[in-house]
Amino acid sequence: MEAPLQQLHDPLLQEQEVELWLKREDLLHPHISGNKWRKLKYNLQEARRLQHDTLLTFGGAYSNHIAATAAAGKEFGFKTIGIIRGEEHLPLNPTLSFASACGMQLHYKSREAYRHKSEPAFLEQLQAQYHQPYILPEGGTNLLAVKGCTEITEDISLDYDYICCAAGTGGTAAGIVAGLAGEKQILIFPALKGGEFLQAEIEELVLQYNGHKYNNWQLITNYHFGGYAKVKPELLAFIHDFQQRHHIALEPIYTGKMMYGLFDLIRQGYFPKGGRIIAVHTGGLQGNAGFKERLGVEI
Numbered sequence: 001m002e003a004p005l006q007q008l009h010d011p012l013l014q015e016q017e018v019e020l021w022l023k024r025e026d027l028l029h030p031h032i033s034g035n036k037w038r039k040l041k042y043n044l045q046e047a048r049r050l051q052h053d054t055l056l057t058f059g060g061a062y063s064n065h066i067a068a069t070a071a072a073g074k075e076f077g078f079k080t081i082g083i084i085r086g087e088e089h090l091p092l093n094p095t096l097s098f099a100s101a102c103g104m105q106l107h108y109k110s111r112e113a114y115r116h117k118s119e120p121a122f123l124e125q126l127q128a129q130y131h132q133p134y135i136l137p138e139g140g141t142n143l144l145a146v147k148g149c150t151e152i153t154e155d156i157s158l159d160y161d162y163i164c165c166a167a168g169t170g171g172t173a174a175g176i177v178a179g180l181a182g183e184k185q186i187l188i189f190p191a192l193k194g195g196e197f198l199q200a201e202i203e204e205l206v207l208q209y210n211g212h213k214y215n216n217w218q219l220i221t222n223y224h225f226g227g228y229a230k231v232k233p234e235l236l237a238f239i240h241d242f243q244q245r246h247h248i249a250l251e252p253i254y255t256g257k258m259m260y261g262l263f264d265l266i267r268q269g270y271f272p273k274g275g276r277i278i279a280v281h282t283g284g285l286q287g288n289a290g291f292k293e294r295l296g297v298e299i
């Protein structure tokens with residue numbers, strides 16, 4: 001399994017005299033997509049070492065992490081339990097129907113109950129109720145996930161100046177920051193509105209992971225398009241155009257927003273001439289089927 005680098009050719013890049021390469025993490029695995037594979041890798045090893053036979057995790061009804069955990073359980077021989085936010089809707093949407101087909105047991109929690117998902121008392125109750133599963137937090141972010149994500153930059157043989165990634169919980173970004181250990185400039189594009197909270201979150205994850213604090217990264221918080229899973233016509237048009245030009249699919253929650261923001265920064269002359277930029281394609285394309293269903297738009 002490889003995540004090759006692929007150079008993009010675009011008149012804008014030529015005009016601004018920058019190079020842009022995509023790190024195709026989306027090609028790592030057909031069902032355990034991109035950064036979710038990186039985040040699961042050491043957790044699966046740990047679950048096995050501790051002799052758990054079940055993985056339990058949390059997510060929304062369209063969660064890439066739920067889909068990835070279900071697929072990983074099937075592939076590596078764990079039972080899986082998904083605690084899903086909100087009510088059950090039948091027929092299952094494409095994400096949950098995939099998870100279910102992988103053997104994941106789905107349990108729904110009201111939005112109110114779901115809010116307690118990281119509280120010790122709630123987790124203890126789940127431990128007892130489901131026979132001591134290995135519990136992964138929502139989005140899969142913990143220190144073993146950070147460790148896995150330090151490997152995103154390990155096989156990049158090219159020299160470069162900037163690396164960009166999208167962020168939800170910030171676990172992937174923390175891994176990239178820790179892996180680069182002060183080298184390069186890292187631009188992190190939060191998918192949520194009010195993404196400034198990730199400053200402290202990422203700093204803390206990195207600190208817990210390796211005891212260091214780095215200053216070579218920054219959040220670019222103004223490309224959230226109204227909030228998590230919110231989209232605007234110009235974002236969808238950009239994704240469509242990107243697909244036409246480069247034959248690479250993006251999704252509107254994370255990678256589409258990052259790439260839109262990155263192109264916008266390039267257009268504004270943010271990057272010095274001669275600069276080489278790497279953008280991490282974190283995958284997540286499974287969600288596009290559900291988006292199409294919800295919004296009636298083709299992505």
Ligand SMILES: *Cc1c(COP(=O)(O)O)cnc(C)c1O
Pocket residue numbers: 034035036064065139141166167168169170171172173254255282283284285
């Ligand atoms: C989950 C996800 C992210 C965000 O990862 P975090 O580690 O939670 O910040 C980014 N891109 C895609 C495609 C994802 O599925």
